[in-house]
Each structure stands twice: as structure tokens, then as C-alpha cells.
Amino acid sequence: MSYPAFISTVFILLLSPGPTNTLMGLASARNSFWVVPRLLPAELLGYLTMILPLTWLGGELIRRWPETALVLKAAAAIWVMHLAIKLWVAGNKDVSDRSVTARRIYVTTTLNPKALVFGLVLLPPPSASDFLPKFIIFVALASIVAVIWGLIGRLTQVGARSHWRLMILQRTASVWLAIVSCTVVAGLFQRANAQEVSELAQRSAQAAKEIKALIQTSSGEVATGVELVSKTGGSLKQIGELVVAMNKHVDAIAASSREQAVGLAGGTV
Secondary structure: OOHHHHHHHHHHHHHOOOHHHHHHHHHHHHOOOOHHHHHHHHHHHHHHHHHHHHHHHHHHHHHHOOHHHHHHHHHHHHHHHHHHHHHHHHOOOOOOOOOOOHHHHHHHHHOOHHHHHHHHHHOOOOOOOOHHHHHHHHHHHHHHHHHHHHHHHHHOOOOOOHHHHHHHHHHHHHHHHHHHHHHHHHHHHHHHHHHHHHHHHHHHHHHHHHHHHHHHHHHHHHHHHHHHHHHHHHHHHHHHHHHHHHHHHHHHHHHHHHHHHHHHHHHHO
């Protein structure tokens, strides 16, 4: 992938609404914009925790154990739904509650489904010559996007009635995280159904191959049987011809015997 294509793809994917961006914006809205630089190391560490092992072992791991990706996505869906519930409950409490911690940012980013895409698809393997430059670009873009979402969250607190806007932001973030969680779960079911269909198709193809092999074997055996029947018919024909020839010889012997008997009878008289 070229550098312009890599930069645009990574930036758009990072900028799209997700659990990490939602928490960054909410943290900035609840406290101040300067909380974002303090939470940024936790976000980057979360991405690195998932992405680096995937770039090293991800391809082989997924090939050997395809269920690994499903387990990671299921864990992500559960965690994101947990965050959604926590944010919704926090909407009924004092909005100064600082529930967006570095630990939550780290866990959320580690389980963020985007990390799977970065580690398995977009970033090249570590052995590639462009791995380090693209990895540095990824870290820079992730930092820029975190700042952008922090500014978006802080803009909700400009002017009057910021208290109510923050409450609405929390509820909106909660609903959005719930939607993200349900989307991941739906993707898991679709993946499972697709896998079942694929396995059924493979079993059907294998059964068709076995049936074809049986038909070919049966055809060969039938051909052998027909050949044997044909040879048996030829042998029976030869036996019939021999029997006819023997009957002729017997008739000739009988006729000769009668002639001899008549001759002997005439000589005696």
C-alpha cells in the first residue's frame, strides 16, 4: 500500500466514531481539554498492546485458530456494552464524576475492533522495510485524532447550559457505544453463520467427490462384469460348438457300428 493511501485510510478509520474516541471526547467535556494529553499514552499503549502482537503473529495465529478473532471481538463487545451501561448510569449522577480513567482508555483501546484492522490488514509485517515509517505515521495520526476528539468534546461546554449538554453527550455516547457493541455481536453471528455455510458447502463438496469416486469404481466394476459375461458367453459358445462336433462324431461312430453289424450278419449266413 502506498503512503498516501495508507495515511488516508488510517486517518479515516481512526477519526470514525468508536469507543476510544467517545471516551476521549467525554473526558475532555467532563474535565478540560488538557486531560487528553494525560490520557493519550494510555490510548497509544492500548493500540500497541494489540497491534504489535498481531503484526508479528496475527496472520499465523488466525490461520491456525480462526476462533481467536471471534473471541477478541466478543470480549470487545462485552467491554463496550459495559462502558455504555456505566455512562448511562453516570448520566443520572453528578456530571463532575471522573469515570473516564487511563485504565478504561487502555482496556477500551486494546479491545477496540479497529486494532484488529490495523494489526492484521493495514500495517505491514515487521520484516518489511516500510514497517517502521508506517508505524510512526500511525502513532502520529492516533495522537492527532485524540486531540481532535478532545476539542470536539470541549466544544460542547462552550456557553450556557453546558451542564445539560454534558448530560446529553453522556447519554448519546452511551447509546452510541451500545450500538457499536450490538454491531460487533451481529458481525459475530454473521461470521458464525457464514462459517457454518462454508463448512456445509465443504462437506457437500466432499460428499460429491466420494459419490463420484463410488460411481467411477462401480462403472469400472460393471465394465469388468460385462467383460467377464462376454468371455463367459464366448466360452459357452465354444462349448456348444464342441458338443455339436462330438454329437456328429458319435453319430458317425454309431452309423459305422451299424454297418459293421450288418456286414457281420451277412457273412454268417
